[in-house]
Amino acid sequence: MPNLDAVSRELMLDSLREYAKRRLPFDYLRENDEKNRFPEEILREMYDIDVMGIHLLLIPKEYGGLGGSTFDIYRVCEALARIDLGVATSVFATFLGTDPLKVGGTEEQKKKWMSRIANEKLLVAYAATEADAGSDLVNLRTRAEHITKNGKLVGYKINGNKQWISNGGVADILTVLALAPGGPSWFIVEKTAEGFSANKHEDKHGIRLSNTAGLSFDDVIVPADQLIGEAEGQGLSQAQAVFGYTRLMVAAFGLGAGWEALETAIRYSQQRIQAGGQLSEKQGYTHKLLVPHAVRLTAARAYIEEVANKLDGGDHGLQTEGAIGKYYATEAGNKAAEDSIQALGGYGYTRDFSPEKIKRDVKITCIYEGTNEIMEMTICRGRWQEHLKSRGGYYAAIASEMDALHASSPDVGADACACGLRALGRVLEECRVQKLTRHQHVMFSLGSLIAEAEVAAAMCRVAASKNPSPTHRLDRDALKAIARVSARESAFNLASKGLKLVTGSAPAGVGALAEGMELPQIEAKQHGNTADMDLIAAKLNEYFKAK
């Protein structure tokens, strides 16, 4: 069987959306949200291969799945997030739960468990987090001891507790991270195992349709062949190996939830009349509450797709890129949801309208799969290495690429983007010379600036391309204006925030840094920004018409 093509992918998204329209209308979601109820019947239906079989996407073809690409799965994650982030999280937990197996499982293990997951509508959970092991798994307490028989290892006895495990109370099988004598390792545990129990469904701020529970393992015995990879101590590297990919999926959640909220606000603004006209015609409203979010979310998509295509093209890992995608898109989604409440005014503050729920739901994307602060750290560490390896040339090279892009496509803001990237390179270099990354604040802030710079560059590439991806749902003029606004904003932030950061932490002052930052050029490039925002606002009204 060949890989899924784009036509099939779009049809799958149609099937998913149609299903949601019928089975998951807002009132239904709202009721379950209020009752803090996990809609198990929905999940089982979505995993029914005759109804939808959404989980088949993540299962390789040789085990009866569809072997979906990163791009396919990003699109489905986005669509799920637009429906309900709780349901999306439940599906995602199955994706996550099978990942250690996919990465580290033996052929026999993959065959056995993947085929069962494909055919038996099994819900899966991924259990890593513990009370004292969150962002940092070093303090992992759950243990797996050897059980031997006649001197031969036959199994493991697991003891310990897990916390905040999605699908924890409802999963049929769980992949559990535990400390074996040889180091952290993943184990497959079936919910029927003696000594295993799940606590109550947590009462959460959002994603209330997703079951989240603590787990207890009290002398739970698993056979030796349920140690993933049948070698101990591989757990952390197996988890790390998929972070590039899994974090991109959480990025897709931020993107989907953010757009859903934003579109609701855009459509609302065309119907709401205040002070003699539609809100959608009022700049003070659109340029604060709508346009900046459309810019950020569009740029986030540009970046996510760039990374997805790289992963599908055979690049491995891409941990820093996954972190950038997750950080940028979830922050963008969270802010868009927040402002959508504002955009609906008093209505936005009630539970009768979706932004209120989306806002509560989307916050989790800034926390799970590595908090966004951990993302800032990961991003900075990854790129810091590149900066050192290239002797400061890493961002200079991307800046040159942007200069070249500007020469062939002068209307996508690549010139401003290049100024920003050069400024970033200088800031990094100054931080190296003055050893400023010993300040955690500097490191994390650099992570944030790096994300902004790289996302802006991805947006310029999309706007300059002859065939921008139709997933953007906006025409090229709109995409170009978005690229210009995003490039100007990033250049401005990189220069001014970068300077502030260095000035604020450097004992010896910043010397000539400010002169090298091209501040006058960056200011000059802001020219035309309001007109571009006007254009984007008009396009949003054209493309997202009120029903």
Place this chain on the structure above:
Amino acid sequence: MRIAVCIKQVPDSTRVKVDPQTGTLIRAGVPSILNPYDHYALEQALKLKKHHAGAELIVLSMGPPQAVSIMRLALALGADKGILLSDRAFAGSDTWATSYALALGLRKIGHIDLVLCGQMAIDGDTAQTGPAIAQQLRIPQITFCDSVSVSGRKLTAKQHIDGGHQVVEAALPVLCTMTMPHDYQPAYPAFLKIMQAQDKPFETWTAQDIGADTSCLGLEGSPTRVDRIFAPPAREKGEVFEGGAAELAQKLLEILRQENVLKP
């Protein structure tokens, strides 16, 4: 038995707005879908296929290359083969030129027992293409059918008429246009079926492939001229009278005289 279903890709008209100034449709951001009447016709054909062992179901469409997506949808739902008539020469065809091309496509497919079409496409609402195909193929037609069944060489159709329905019989081959119930919810395929549809036979035929006379296609071959498109003015609410039969009859007579419909 061999069944052909004619299907069309249309903009989701529930999401299309009319520009009040120009009267043209605003299509920006509007997704394309399988015409719902065709979707229903396809589902009826799939039912027939299920009841008739060995039956073959072919879907035929005329449209741009992007119409491959409705072909795939039909194949994923259970059609056996898809044929897309796609050629610049077809662009701008009205219902007459379209039915000419589709009839040629059906001829090229060869022996067909039953042709199903949707009653109309939601982007044009003409309900002409189905009947015109039957005319060009010189086979009988039954329009506005809720359902059809086949026994031997005889087709029985439940035809929708004002205030009810009638049962009509015809000998195969025949063309039926299908009308969907108001609460119709189209079926959508599971993911695995969508994947499998990638491997089903699918062909694209040009005007030359079907032996069409290009002067009968496109704008040149289309007798229809669009004079003007406009949104009709909203109808005003009528007056409601209540009372006994005699009283109301008297009132009616009065109004008819007032409005000069009847001479006083």
